[in-house]
Amino acid sequence: MSKLNMLFAFLRFITIFSILVLLINPKFNQTTFTTEKPNLVIAVDNSNSIKHLNQTEKVKALVETITDNTALKNKFNLEFYTFGETFKASDSLTFLENKSNINEAFIQLSQIYKTSNSPTVLISDGNQTLGNDYEFASSIYKQPIYPVILGDTITYVDLKIQQLNVNKYAYLKNKFPVEAIVVYSGNGNVTSKFVVKKGNTVVFSKNVVFSKNNNSTIINFNLPTSRVGVSVYKATLIPIDNEKNKVNNSKNFAVEVIDQKTNIAIVSTFSHPDLGSLKKAIESNERSTVSFLDPKEIISKINDFQLVILYQPNNKFKELLVLLNAENKNRLIIEGSKTDLNFLNENNKTFDHEITDQTENYQAELNINYSPFLIDDINFESFPPLKSNYGSVVFAVPFQTILYKNVNGISIKEPLLATLETNGRREAVLFGENIWKWRSQNFLNSKSFTQFDDFFGKIVQYLASNKKRSRLNVDYESFYNGSGNITIKAEFFDKNYVFDARESLQIKLIDKVSKEEKNLPLILKNNNYQVDLSSLIPSEYSFTVSSTNENLSKSGSFQILQYNVEQQFLNANYSKMQQLATNSNGNSYFIDNSDDLLNDLLNDNRYQAIQKSHNNSLPLIDWEYLLGIIALSLTVEWFLRKYSGLV
Incomplete structure (x- = not known):
């Protein structure tokens, strides 16, 4: 056999052998090794109390020392966070936050470092002005905590x-x-x-x-x-x-x-959990008071109330409805499974509800184009469904929907809560019962009833008033505490009263004391425009919100009261910080003894790098070099045969 034929045979053998290996597709194990260092979490108090206690330079120096320490960087992954009213990943320090929530910092860290080995350095004066007590935060955050205490521990008169x-x-x-x-x-x-x-x-x-x-x-x-x-x-x-x-x-x-106070009557012929929830929601506004009456009691007292709420009306409400219609009184009608729809259709002139003798559970979906007044989205989609009478509703007068009905995640674009205005009268209809569940769910979502109470309070305020509807609505308080957030919200509607997200709104602020003027834009956020005025100094202000493209404006005034909760402390909360360290198997230090902290962290045998091995079973078909060998052998064989005149 010639040398050339031997070469051809060798190349063909390589090709066939490689293809057979691919068909068999054997697997081989690959082991890789990685070294995982523990995390060193540094959480720094960025609140104004640190500046008030004259500790800012010491804190910055300590953070810089930790950042530049080569031994620490070799042993740990350094992770920096700041906290005040909010918690965020950062090493940028301003000490301007007006509140401090130490417990919230540990709640957030517990979500980030659930399984890893992450000792935590807490640099703070220990004075918390917001949130739950942090002393026993070790029950939720399972990491050793090393508080670095800022400020004096001396007790002054x-x-x-x-x-x-x-x-x-x-x-x-x-x-x-x-x-x-x-x-x-x-x-x-x-x-x-x-x-x-x-x-x-x-x-x-x-x-x-x-x-x-x-x-x-x-x-x-x-x-x-x-x-x-x-x-x-x-x-x-x-x-x-x-x-x-x-x-x-x-x-x-x-x-x-x-x-004067706004008096509201809730009229019902039976007890229901909704009634108590409505009373609590309405009376959370101290300007409103609620009375429970039956349909006969209210007849002689009708002029004592600015608004009447008819809860699941039936034929016992006939005299009341006749009187409300004759007096052209504002009202809120709440339907439910015990509502007499035949009676309501006959005695109510604004809408007609189809009667099917069936009920359905409907969830709520916010209509962002609702125009009569400003509605915030309070996470309606998370609320339990309301029990409603099944069937379509036909309105005889113009109406606007606040909440649409939603079934199994599908919006059917029928009103669950709607308002209407006719002949100078305002009316609202809620097509569902069990709204008490909404108030309870709001508390579960936000640990407060405030959002639901404000939502329902706006409905009551709208129904108890006869002010003409405006295309530009501004939502603000008459006064604010200097330590709180100050946000002014506005809504702008086109001539058809559809929310217009294309408009540009500006606010002109005048400090009544210093006469200083500021012009700021309102930012579009969700279904309203907002401006954050938390940086304003305590004073009296007048303002005008105006639209850029149309000649519309709204004016008002408010006051910001002088108060800084972070300046109420003379010294550090040493005992609570020390107890926090003890509970978490850590240790506490004063800022002037921070060298001891670094030495303890470096010498603590609990914080060692871990070498981990990873075994991967890899099929040979994933080895791209084998495909290259097949292609190379076929190519070489073809060129040699071509060169020798055999092809």
Whole structure:
């Protein structure tokens, strides 16, 4: 056999052998090794109290020391977070946040570091102003915690207004109650005076005496109201000699004085959980009061109420409906399984409900184009379905839908909650019962009833008023506390009262004290325009919200009260931070002894890198080089045969 034929045979053998190997497709094991370092989580308090305690430079220096420490970087993966009112991954420090929520930081970290080995350094003064107590956070966050304590632990003599309890609203020519809790830190006996001023006028004063054992007192008093509008007061506990922190001796508070209360009647012939939920939701606004009446009782009292809620009306409501129609009174009708639809269709002139003698459960879907007033999406899709009478509804007058019916995730574009205006009268219809479940679900979602109560309160406010509908609606409060978020919301509608997301809205702000002007854009967010004014200093402001493309505007005014909760502390909360460390098998340190922290972390044998092996079973068909060998052998054989004239 010639050498050339031997070469051809060898190339053919390689090709066939490789193809057979691919057909058999054997597998082989591949082992890879990786080294996994533990995480070192550094959570830094970014609230204003750190600046108030003059610790900002020390904190920045410690963060820089940790960042630049080569030994730490070799042993750990460094992860930096900041927290104040919010929690975020960052090493950028401003110390401008007006609240601190230490417990929320641990809740968030527990979601991120569930299984990994992640000792955590907490750099804070331990003074929390928002959220649940963090002392036992180790029950949810299963990592060793190393608090670095900022500020003094020395107890100074201090007088402080711990808390002021006052209603948001009061009524003209009446008195409203105020409760003040004042406390004292110190060992001796001291005497001070508690004074409340309105402007430069003293409206209340009382001498208070404290001792080591009698270190707190509650002061209750009433203040009169003389004019409609916002009244601002300043409460002061007169400082004693050599008192270090005088900021916490004063607090501002305000009430909005209104001329009358809105009276609402809920009329029903039977008991239902909805009734209690409606009362609680409506009366969460102190300007409203609710009375339960049966259809006969209300007849003689009809003029005492600005709004009547008819809960699942039946033939016993006939005289009431006749009177409401004759008086052209605003109303809210709530349907349910016990509603007499025959009676309602005969005595109600605004809509007709098809009668099928069947019920259906409908979930809610928000109509973002609803125009009469501003509605926030409070996560309606998460709410349980309402029980409703099955059948279509035909309206005899123009109406607007707030919530559509939704069945199994499919919107059927029929109203579940709608409003209408006819002949100067306002009316709303809720086609479903068990709204009490919505209020309960809202509490499960947000740990508060506030969102649901505000939603229902807006419906009541709309129905109890006869103001003309506007294309530009602005939602704001008469006054804000300086430590809270300040957001003004607005809605803009076209001439057909359909929400218009194309418009540009601007707000012009004027500080009534300094006369400084600001112009800011409102940002489109969900189904409304918003502007965040949390950076404004405490003062009185007037504003005008105007549209860019059309000549529409709305004006108003509000006040921001002076108060910074982060400036109420004199020293660190040493005992709570130390207890947190003990509960989590960590250790606590003062900021000046941070070198001990670094040494302990580096020498702790609990935090070692782990080498992990990964075994992969790989089929030979995934080995791309084998395909290359087949292609190469066939190509070489073809070229040699071509060159030799055999092809």
